[in-house]
Amino acid sequence: MARTSLRDTSNGKIFSTANLIFGIGQISKMTDVSTRQLRYWESKGYIKPKEREDGNTSRLYGYDTFLKVSGIKLMLDEGYTLAASVERTDALMAEAFNIRGFLLDAxxxxxxxxxxxxxxxxxxxxxxxxxxxxxxxxxxxxxxxxxxxxxxx
DNA sequence: TTTCTGACA
DNA sequence: TGTCAGGA
Structure with missing residues (x-):
């Protein structure tokens, strides 16, 4: 009998995080980063809210941004400057996605x-x-x- | 109630 | 960065 495997299931749609959308207040509570900081980081180009077509101007963030904010916050708490925290988080996320892709292929x-x-x-x-x-x-x-x-x- | 921008400390 | 104003 055939068994289900991650390798051939739903084109990778299973366990998708595409529909995980959060408001700034939620991201703030989840990561313990103030909404003020989140808006400031955005002004510095460190994070980017999701583009939205409707008229609503409130920010919406995807799961990827939640991960990035969590990483930056972690580095910040370790004593790194904001810029360094962003740099290290970007590098670690790139490495993590690389590993994930490699593992899925292997x-x-x-x-x-x-x-x-x-x-x-x-x-x-x-x-x-x-x-x-x-x-x-x-x-x-x-x-x-x-x-x-x-x-x- | 929550979020937004701008401004002041 | 925190906080407050004045709207939406």
Whole structure:
């Protein structure tokens, strides 16, 4: 029987954050950053409210902005200047999205190898005769296993 | 009630 | 950045 996998489900629409929209007051409470600061950061070009077609002038922020504000706030609390906090948050977010994209491309589903549930990481070699699997050990170390494609090695 | 811009401390 | 004014 076919099983559902993140790799081929809804074109990535599952767990989408596209409809997570927040007002300035909500973002403020969620991140503990004042509305005054949020408007100031916007004036500095650090954050950008969502474009809106209706006449309403109140700001709306997407999930991405919530993440960015959270990151900046964290750096600020660590003692970095606002500019440095923005720079570091941008870098970390870029890295995080890179990792996410890489992982989604590398992930080919789950497989049970020797009674152990493992991640199928796809073909291991150029001629597609072996697949690479990985799983985490009890102490959270990553363990890799290479197995022949058809099981008859 | 919430949000907005501008201004003053 | 906080806070207040005066509107919307």
């Amino acid at each position: 992930y080919h589903g789950e497989a049970t190898i020797d009674g152990q549930t493992m991640l199928d990481l796809g073909y291991f070699d150029e001629d597609h005769t072996q697949r690479l699997y990985a799983h985490r050990t009890a102490d959270n170390r990553v363990h890799y296993v290479v197995k022949p494609e058809n099981g008859a090695n």
